Amino acid sequence: MSIRRAAVAGAVGLAAAGAAGAGLAHRRRVLARREDEPGPAFGSLRSKGRTVVADDGTPLYVEVDEPEVPTRLTLVFCHGYALSLDCWHFQREHYRARGIRAVYYDQRSHGRSGRSPMGNATIDHLGADLMTILDAVAPEDPVVLVGHSMGGMTIVALAEQHPELFGDRVVGTALIATTAGGLDPSRILFPMVPTWAGSGAVHRSVAALARGHRAVDRLRRLGRDVALVATEQLAFGDDVPQSYVAFVDRMLAATPFEVVAEFFPGFSTLDKFDHVEPLAKVPTAVICGTDDKLTSIGHSRKLASRIIGSTLLECHGAGHMVLLERPDEVNGELDRLLGTTGAVDER
Incomplete structure (x- = not known):
């Protein structure tokens, strides 16, 4: 049997065993009882899209919220692994109301952006x-740069590549639930693969599974209840309405497993704590949940300790x-950060 067939066959058996668990059914019922009526209209905040072409030819999808009264400052939001620009729903709502120019874009191979050439799905390319x-x-x-998870790593990569920007064009940064290295990548990958996989299994099988990515994507669709519960348990700390969990799960499910696998190796080799110093030139806010199971609070505390004045x-x-x-x-902390930059037009 080929590696691809063996991996997929194993996935089928393990997924079936996991889905049969009584704990899954119970957790799914608990989640269903938390539905909000009506929930936020996630994914509904849109502006005219445009394409910006990366240096390797990858088309990047960008939306810009232009306020009626032009502002000096531009906010730029960088989303995380296997998400899309829609994840900034509450921040977008907030800064539209405040009338501040804001840029949202889909990272390469994510959302509406084009697929990265093979070998270019890296944090360094995201920085570029x-x-x-x-x-x-x-x-x-x-500009003030705001990055969540992989988006925060993107900002750190930019600081390594162009430290001269910080204190010049970049006047502030916010790093949300992220790190600059020392990450166990299986923690990030776990909610995005069929949820039969444990940490060790992820490390051993992700490359083999990538070869059978179409079959893995079919399994992910078939195991929606399993995936939804995994997303709820791993992406959130407190109880949240089911619509929040379903929204995040839709973004994860929309990311082909081939893309997930292409970015995966870069997380284990990420080592950029020695390159965060430029962020100390500008006001920097580090934000994290204390029950973050993917990039634990220790990563944020280390970032804050290495970025003087943050x-x-x-x-x-x-x-x-x-x-x-x-x-x-989060929005309150971002507002505080903007106030310290001196670039906000208060009206």
């Missing part, structure tokens, strides 16, 4: 993409998707 986007949509404006907001009980789970706290 961010530079390309800044040049295209905010070539002169002062602030650390720990949202008690919140998980990795703290930007959805605690939007008032």
Whole structure:
């Protein structure tokens, strides 16, 4: 039997065994009872899209919220692994109401952006993409960069590649539920693969599964209840409405497993704590949930300790998707950060 067939066959058996568990059924019922009526209209906040072409030809999908009264400052939001620009729903709602220019884009191979060439699905390429986007949509404006998870790693990569930007065009940064290294990648991957896989199994089988990615994607669709419960338990800390969990799960499910596998190796080799120093030149906010199971609070504390002058907001009980789970706290900290830059037009 080929590696591909063996991996997929094993996945089928293990997925079936996991789905049969009584604990899964119980947790699914608990989650269903938490439905909000009506829930937020996730994915409904849109502006006219445009394409920015990366240096290797990858088309990047970008949306810019232009306020009625132009502002000096531009906010740029960088989303995380296997998510999309829609994950910033509550932040987008907030900054539209405040009338601040904001840029949202899909990372390469995610959302509406084009697929990365083989071998270019790396954190360093994401950093270069961010530079390309800044040049295209905010070539002169002062900018504040906001990154969640892999988006925070993107900002750190940009700081390594272009430290001269910080204190010049970049006037502030926010790093949310992220790290600059020392990550166990199976923690990030776990909610995005069929949930029969444990940490060791992920490390051993992700490359083999990538060869059978179409079959894996079919299994993910078939095992929706399993995936939904895994997303709820691993992406959130406190109890949240089912619509929040379903929204995150839709973004994860929309990311082909081949893409998940292409980015996977880069997380284990990420080692950029020695390159965060440029962020100390500007006001920097580090934000994390204390119950983050993917990039644990220790990563944020280490970032804050290495970025002199930064602030650390720990949202008690919140998980990795703290930007959805605690939007008032996150938005409040971002507002405080913007106020320290001196670039906000208060009206």
